[in-house]
Every structure is written in C-alpha cells, then in structure tokens.
Amino acid sequence: MSVTASAPGKLLLLGDHAVVYQRPCLVTAVDIRVRVEITEQDTDTLDILTPELTARGERRTIPLAQLHQERRRETAFVEAAVAHVFEKAQQQRALRIVTHSAPRSYGLGSSSAVTASTVAALAALLDLRLDQKALFDLAYAAVLDVQGTGSGFDVASAIYGGTIYYMRGGAVIEPLDVGDLPFVIGYSGEKVGTVNLVKQVARLRDCHPTVINPLFDLIHTITDQGRDCLLRRDWAALGDLINIHQGLLDSLGVNVPQLARLIFAARSAGASGAKLSGAGGGDCMYALVDETSCAAVKAALRHAGGEVIDQKLHAPGVCIV
C-alpha cells in the first residue's frame, strides 16, 4: 500500500511577529508544493529519502523501536510527524518515505509543507479519517517538537490552503473567500533563521513591554482592517496598511538592507504597498500591484538584486494525490 500527499508553501501577508503574541495574522498559500510518498515495507525500519540525502547517496534508516530517539537534521520534520501520527493511531508500521520538493523553497514554508504532507499521507495510509483541524494539531505538534517555537501559521496554511485569518495554535482558523491576489513576491536572499529573529523580538519586548505591546496591538488592528480590505478588494486602503505595517516591522528591528532595497524599488516602480513577509532578516517581501504597475515592479525587483517568485497564490491545501 502506498499513499502520496502534497502541500503548499505560504506567504505571510499581515501580522508577522505579532502572531507569536496572540494577535491574528493573514496568510496565503503559495503553490510551491512538497510531495511525500509513503509505502509500507517488509522491514522493521523507517527509511526516509529526501532530495538532499539522495544527492549525497545517503538515506535515513531508523529502527522503529528507536523512533523517539535523536533526530537527524535533514529529516527531523518527517520523523516528528511520523512519531505523532503513530502515537495518535496507537500503532507503528515499517515505511519507506520519499519526499520531493523544489530545489529552492525561498523561505516560503518547505518545513511546514513536508510536515503537513507526511501527516496527511500517513493518516490516510492508516485509514485514520482525520479532519483538517486534527491534521493541523498533529502537524503543529510535530513542528513544535523540532523547532520549539512558532505560531503555527505556516502549518495552518499548508493544511487549509487558500487565504486564512489565523491565531496562534489554531485558536482561530478562518478561510477567506478572496479571488485573485494582486501580489508580486520578491526573494532577497537567505536569512539568519526564524528562531533567532523571534528571540530578538522577544528580547526587545522584554526590555520595552510598554512600547512593543502597543505596537503588536497596532499590527492587530492593521491585520483586521487588512482582512476587510482584502474581502472588499479595496486595494488603495490595503496598500496604505501594508506600508504602515512595514514601518512597524522596521521598529521591531527585523528589516535588513537587502529587503529594504526591494521594498523601496517596488514602491518607486508603482506598487501601492510593499513589505517583508515573515520573520525578516532576508527571505521574501511582496508588493501590491495592479495591471499597469505589475511588469515595472517585477523589473525593478530584479534590477535591485531580487528574484521574482512567479507562483500561484491562494493555492489548495494539503491533498492526497
């Protein structure tokens, strides 16, 4: 028996960092998909093959009895996902797991996508019949096991797809009925890592709670108003909110020159809004464009040293393929 699942990446639109502190965020799924193929086998091991390991002529083999012991970096999310589904099912199986992902993920959520795909494929293989929230809970627990931190917005985006209004831990997961999203994504280059940036913001908040907490409240207001703008397709107002939000992320100290260059280049080329997406420090930004500014904004991003990521947004969530 063999089951394959695929899940999308994500683009965080509004609510970055504030979502860690019980404020909402808005996230859309990006059609950079990770596929996970799970097959039962006649061994007493879990064999995991990823593009990275296969390129080195390696694979990860774990005796089932040792599944809860130390995890290997390259396969940690898959191992944690399998452990959580086995625990839920109260059974273990010997499996061969093969992951397929795009050569580059641009910080757009490949860890959450591989976790969501593994959980969904294994749940289907074991005939667990879980709804989206139950899949989310398992995948989020697996991600927390590996990373120790995170609001789970990326996991929710991988499971539910589309565009969602989300609160930490899945306290609120509200799918939004939006049509085409007029955003262009620009990749600025690698960053130091989400966990470090989250810690940096936590330190700032510890030192200046009376300054930083109201700033998170403002991001909350922007996210709520942004959701309404998105639903009304009021692009002029959404552009203003995106730019104000970027100012607040600058205040948190997570912007860097390579992102700022892309943000200003996009605005100068006619984008009505532009901000970084996610933790900051690198990775991606996005710009709000219209038919007349779209080509100029893409050209400006490339000219400023960025890479334009031309992928469908509001993509479908995890599915069995």
Ligand code: PMV
């Ligand atoms: O850098 P990314 O794309 O993983 O996004 C992190 C977003 C944060 O709000 C900073 C952290 C989180 O877990 O929500």
